[in-house]
Amino acid sequence: MIQRKLEAAILKLLKQFPAVAILGPRQVGKTTLAKKVLKLSGKKNVYLDLERPTDQLKLADAEAYLEFQNDKCVVLDEVQYMPELFSILRPLIDEKRKPGRYLLTGSASPSLVKGVSESLAGRIAYTELPPIGLTELPKSISLQKHWFRGGFPAALTAQTNTGSIEWLDHFIKSYIERDLNQFFHVALNPLIIRRFWQMLAYNNGGILNAGNFARALGITNPTVQRYLDYLEGAYLIRSLQPWFVNINKRLVRSPKIYIRDSGLLHRLAQVNSMEELRGNVLIGASWEGYVVEQIAQAAPAHLSLFFYRTHNGAELDLLLVKKNKPHAAIEIKVNTSAQPSRGFYESIDTLKPAKSFIIAPSGEAYPAANGTVRCNLKHFLMAELPKL
Secondary structure (H helix, E strand, O other), rough: OOOOOOOHHHHHHOOOOOEEEEEEEOOOHHHHHHHHHHHHHHEEEEEEHHHHHHHHOOOOHHHHHHOOOOOOEEEOOOHHHHHOOHHHHHHHEEEEOOOOOOOEOOOOOHHHHOOOOOOOOOOOEEEEEOOOHHHHHHOOOOHHHHHHHOOHHHHHOOOOOOHHHHHHHHHHHHHHHHHHHHHHHHOOOOOHHHHHHHHHHHOOOOEEOOHHHHHHHHHHHEEEHHHHHHHHHHEEEEEOEEEEOOOOOEEEOOOOEEEOOHHHHHHHHHOOOOOHHHHHOHHHHHHHHHHHHHHHOOOOOOOEEEEEEEOOOOOEEEEEEEEEEEEEEEEEEEOOOOOOOOHHHHHHHOOOOOOEEEEOOOOEEOOOOOOOOEHHHHHHHHHHHOOO
């Protein structure tokens, strides 16, 4: 079993908050982590899988059942299936403000689940468990394997590449045909969702143009945004916002959209091996998305992620902002020897960040032109990012 970095944080939060939620996509290991954390904590607990009708039946009178279990930590797995529980938990917590009473897992953002109207602010700590990150890998798994297969445990650790591909294909099919509709209590067209998700993959890291997607799919711009909200709310895509301070400057103002897991990206784009990826036009966008996601997972809380682009060609693939000021400019290159664009240096001259980096898949770290550090991704995550 791969050790997850979130484990220690959840153990700490269970000593502080009445309720703790572990959020993230399906099959990412939330249930496994929840059970391991409870075992380590030594808490008496009761586990309810809210996908199972028998466990849902136990909660027919949820208030009475939960009150009966008030001496245990109650695990509510996949809580989005019973969103009405949020409103029931609030008075129960207020009656007995004891840490570690509830441990929730969910595969959908609570803000998008219909029926979650009661706020648990101050009573619950939300955490996010993403797919396994580069800094969590055992030595037996290479960066190249992780980049191609992604971080979902079953896909990453499959014995064969074919097994990984088959698992990811079933995962995508399940989300399209069932999960998104059940999570958000909607009726989405599976054919349109599949086409939309694939179009996002082929446009990975591109500036969002809702009108283009709407015309290609035969839907409206608001529907495109609604589909984006659902995919982002299911932790499947990342919307990277542009950075701007001067509202009069001619800057790009639409977000960039990434498929968060690189393994999902490659399956949606029908790339079947690392060898195929190396010869595919998608490779640069794939590497960029992989780097952005790994940095987003590992970035300390005081750093926010943006991109920067002007209509005149100045551009930063990634901008790390600290205390509302540009702090680190990042150029992402899939070719280790590739030189950054003139727009990269123009952006640095304009924004004047404290640090700048060029990140590639491999190579030693060394200072390049204008104080920019050229390094590989693992070095950046382990040695540079913690110091920013």
